[in-house]
Amino acid sequence: MAAPAADRGWLHDADLAAQKSNEAVAVAAEKCADDTKGQTCYICTEALHWKTKEGLVRMCSCRGTAGFVHVSCLAEQAKILVAEAEENNLDWKVRDARWKRWYSCSLCEQRYQGVVQCALGWACWKTYVGRPEGNVARSLAMTSLGNGLSAAEHHEDALTVREAELAMKRRLGASEASILVVQGNLGNLYDKLGRLEQALQMRQDAYSGHLKFYGEEHEDTVRTANNYAASLYNLQSFEEAKLLLRRTVPVARRVFGDDHRLTLSLGWMYAMALYLDEGATLDDTIESVNTLEELERTARRVLGGAHPLTTAMEDNLRQARAALREEVREEARTRGAAIIYAAAALAVAAVLVLRKKLT
Ligand SMILES: [Zn+2]
Ligand SMILES: [Zn+2]
Numbered sequence: 001m002a003a004p005a006a007d008r009g010w011l012h013d014a015d016l017a018a019q020k021s022n023e024a025v026a027v028a029a030e031k032c033a034d035d036t037k038g039q040t041c042y043i044c045t046e047a048l049h050w051k052t053k054e055g056l057v058r059m060c061s062c063r064g065t066a067g068f069v070h071v072s073c074l075a076e077q078a079k080i081l082v083a084e085a086e087e088n089n090l091d092w093k094v095r096d097a098r099w100k101r102w103y104s105c106s107l108c109e110q111r112y113q114g115v116v117q118c119a120l121g122w123a124c125w126k127t128y129v130g131r132p133e134g135n136v137a138r139s140l141a142m143t144s145l146g147n148g149l150s151a152a153e154h155h156e157d158a159l160t161v162r163e164a165e166l167a168m169k170r171r172l173g174a175s176e177a178s179i180l181v182v183q184g185n186l187g188n189l190y191d192k193l194g195r196l197e198q199a200l201q202m203r204q205d206a207y208s209g210h211l212k213f214y215g216e217e218h219e220d221t222v223r224t225a226n227n228y229a230a231s232l233y234n235l236q237s238f239e240e241a242k243l244l245l246r247r248t249v250p251v252a253r254r255v256f257g258d259d260h261r262l263t264l265s266l267g268w269m270y271a272m273a274l275y276l277d278e279g280a281t282l283d284d285t286i287e288s289v290n291t292l293e294e295l296e297r298t299a300r301r302v303l304g305g306a307h308p309l310t311t312a313m314e315d316n317l318r319q320a321r322a323a324l325r326e327e328v329r330e331e332a333r334t335r336g337a338a339i340i341y342a343a344a345a346l347a348v349a350a351v352l353v354l355r356k357k358l359t
Contacts, residue, residue: 011164017129021122025071028119029055036068043073059116060105067107075123078102082137102144114151121148134172155192162186180209184224200231217255222262229269238277245270259302267295268313275320282331285324292317
């Protein structure tokens, strides 16, 4: 269920955004305290921020003595760079590069992670929340906040933001591409929150939207197909999952190759749906075990034995083999019973013939 409109009021409250931003910065600095001990900010060169007294953070790919920084210094820098691009009406490529300062490190060019991304997301939202609804920076800030909340695993809050984002984009007639991104994010959030039916609905919409907009060979389409299949699988709709995967696995193999993570994941779900489906035959289970064996070998080679997908495949392969053994045993029992039954029928017939002859 979506949160009632009254509960979403907090999102548009500028004072609350400022307060949430301060709290998120404190959480991020606390989390990074051990890593940043004895270091200074590469922007203001101080250990403690002159105004907010906040500590340092670093959650990107910077190593050694590089990349220690205050969230407030990052936010100030991003705000100035974006304002300058807006004032001088610089082209979208420059604006885009400058907007990146709201979520990625200017030194290693990698996205900030977890609570640091969350703190920057709040700082960004605090900066632009007061602008009118159609403003581009405000819209991008809402996306940044949703991404940051997800990165810090604040899924309920992230959901409120994403639902507001989708409603806003629809109201404003935003591009199909940007609506599809929000739908994909929403589907993943519903799934994380255990709202499986809603996740299925949203992922189905996202998949058919991607199919129409980008075509079946686009990576984003295959990725949304993977998520949609996972939702069908979670709800044990194996028949529908098989139909979807029969269409998608060959596309993934052709476009990305057998070693690609998406190909492995899609193939794995297909093999599982094949033997878990109620109407599965002995041949289906045999095909399933053979496919899982092949996929497990590839996953071990490409991703390594410790990767979650590889270990999950190992578990499933064990289960599928056990199911196959059970089915073979059952088949033997049924055949055995059939032979006894046929022999008994023959004996009865022989007796009847004999009786007829005797009378
Ligand atoms: Zn600083
Ligand atoms: Zn960095």
